[in-house]
Amino acid sequence: MVLKVDGEPTSSLEQVAGEFIQFYERLLRSSTPWQPVSPSVLCLGPIVSQQQAYTMISVPSDKEIKKVIYDIGENKAPRPDGYSSGFFKKAWSIVGHPFYQVVKEFFNSSSLLKMASVLGSIVDQAQAAFVEGMSIFDNIHLA
Structure with a gap:
């Protein structure tokens, strides 16, 4: 089940697919200003x-x-x-x-x-791609 943009839940595969597409279209079209990464942040991981x-x-x-x-x-x-x-x-x-x-x-x-x-020691556990024994598809969870 997925909550649509209007807050209504849906379990329709067609509507779920539509919500995912709309989410990523909005995300990729956003005009969030680019900011450089501080070198100090890299040392936190x-x-x-x-x-x-x-x-x-x-x-x-x-x-x-x-x-x-x-x-x-x-x-x-x-x-x-x-x-x-x-x-x-x-x-x-x-x-x-x-x-x-x-x-x-x-x-x-x-x-x-x-x-x-x-x-394995530098990639976060939530990252599945490029980790032996895991697939990028392991991170797709549809309720």
């Missing part, structure tokens, strides 16, 4: 420890790289060239060593962050 920061920028081991590839579903994350993780798994004896080299070269020459290992 969870902060990455020095060890976590080091972990995110350290070069991954061959074992970590292979685990990431093998943890992806067979048909997930197809690349622009059409190769899925299933392809890489099946061809690992051929592509594994060059793949390790490419990933390590990227870490040595760029600034990719390995955030997955620390997201």
